[in-house]
Each structure stands twice: as structure tokens, then as C-alpha cells.
Amino acid sequence: DAGITQSPRHKVTETGTPVTLRCHQTENHRYMYWYRQDPGHGLRLIHYSYGVKDTDKGEVSDGYSVSRSKTEDFLLTLESATSSQTSVYFCAITFGTSGNYEQYFGPGTRLTVT
Amino acid sequence: EDQVTQSPEALRLQEGESSSLNCSYTVSGLRGLFWYRQDPGKGPEFLFTLYSAGEEKEKERLKATLTKKESFLHITAPKPEDSATYLCASGGTSYGKLTFGQGTILTVHP
Numbered sequence: 400d401a402g403i404t405q406s407p408r409h410k411v412t413e414t415g416t417p418v419t420l421r422c423h424q425t426e427n428h429r430y431m432y433w434y435r436q437d438p439g440h441g442l443r444l445i446h447y448s449y450g451v452k453d454t455d456k457g458e459v460s461d462g463y464s465v466s467r468s469k470t471e472d473f474l475l476t477l478e479s480a481t482s483s484q485t486s487v488y489f490c491a492i493t494f495g496t497s498g499n500y501e502q503y504f505g506p507g508t509r510l511t512v513t
Numbered sequence: 514e515d516q517v518t519q520s521p522e523a524l525r526l527q528e529g530e531s532s533s534l535n536c537s538y539t540v541s542g543l544r545g546l547f548w549y550r551q552d553p554g555k556g557p558e559f560l561f562t563l564y565s566a567g568e569e570k571e572k573e574r575l576k577a578t579l580t581k582k583e584s585f586l587h588i589t590a591p592k593p594e595d596s597a598t599y600l601c602a603s604g605g606t607s608y609g610k611l612t613f614g615q616g617t618i619l620t621v622h623p
Contacts, residue, residue, distance in 0.1 A: 493609050
């Protein structure tokens, strides 16, 4: 158990509304990641963080922003949700100090945009 | 661009019937090859990390191996509880950015 929680676990929202997903970890890990998982595409990296206020884009970052004001929380925001952002979102952490180690995943958030 | 391809997409086995899953990767500067298990409705669960060609790791009925272009996940005498989606991922850049394959759905029938 990597001590990762995600909230909410399920959310249905309407197109055009803002949505924020939260990832919380309890063990002061430096590196945190947001992925989305879709049939036919597998897991794809959205954004990642390598410290408080230090974030960078992944391969599918358009339409998403992130913030990390505390070590334990990494927030993913959809400024104006679209139907193409319907997906399962996973947060992950790594225990390593350089980031080049295995990642451990949270339970996921299922987001439906109608 | 890093690429990871898994085959087959789906595999059905009878209990006790051993087999292998394949993960082919193209990465500039491999920093690790990772195997995960994912059950429906849950997050991926870490299984193994392999760092260099020739390396092998085992856990219960699973054994992962690595060559310069491929990794295999061997399942010996599988049981129904081994049914899951198995994912592999390559780490080829800094900050731990992983490239995932699309997974192999394994079903083991009693």
C-alpha cells in the first residue's frame, strides 16, 4: 500500500464545467504523476510533479492543468470539461529520489463528461 | 519516440497451462522495464522492475525476463486468480516518465 488516495472516486459532470481531481499521499514522496486510461490507448501521462510547485507536462496535457502547493497533494484540473476527457484517471507516486523507479498507483477516479 | 507493444491482446488459458506474454520496446536509453497487474476497477499493481538484458525476477507463478528488445512474463501453472490485465512499461527519460503498452488480458479457466 503506497498510501495514495484519490477523490472523488466517481464523478459525472457536464460539458464546459470545471473539474478538480485530488491525489493525496501520506509519505512525503517527491514525485507524483497523473495518468489517464482509455480503451485502445492504455495509460498515458498527463502531468507530473517533482516537488512543491515544480510540475511539467506529459504526452496528453492539453486541456489539463495541475498544482502542487503541498508535498502531499497533487491536483488535476479540467478548466472546461469536454466529452473527450471522459476517462479513468490515476495518480501515481514513486519512492525513488530521482524518479527512475517503479511507480505505485492510486485507486483511480472515473470521470464521465456528459 | 518511445514505443511499447504488448502481445497478445488477450490470452485464454486453462488452469495449469503455462504460457508467456510479450512486451516489445523501443526506448532510447532504457531506465527500467516495469510489469504491472491490473484487476477490473482498480489501479495497476506493481510486479517487477528489470534494468538490464539477461535479468530475471520471479514472484510465485510469474517470472519476468529481459532482452535488449523484449521482455517476457512467463506464467507457470496459472490459476484462475491470475486472471487480470498485465501491463508493461518502459522508463526511458528522467523524472520517471513511463511509456505503457496497451496490456494483455489474461483469463485462466478452471
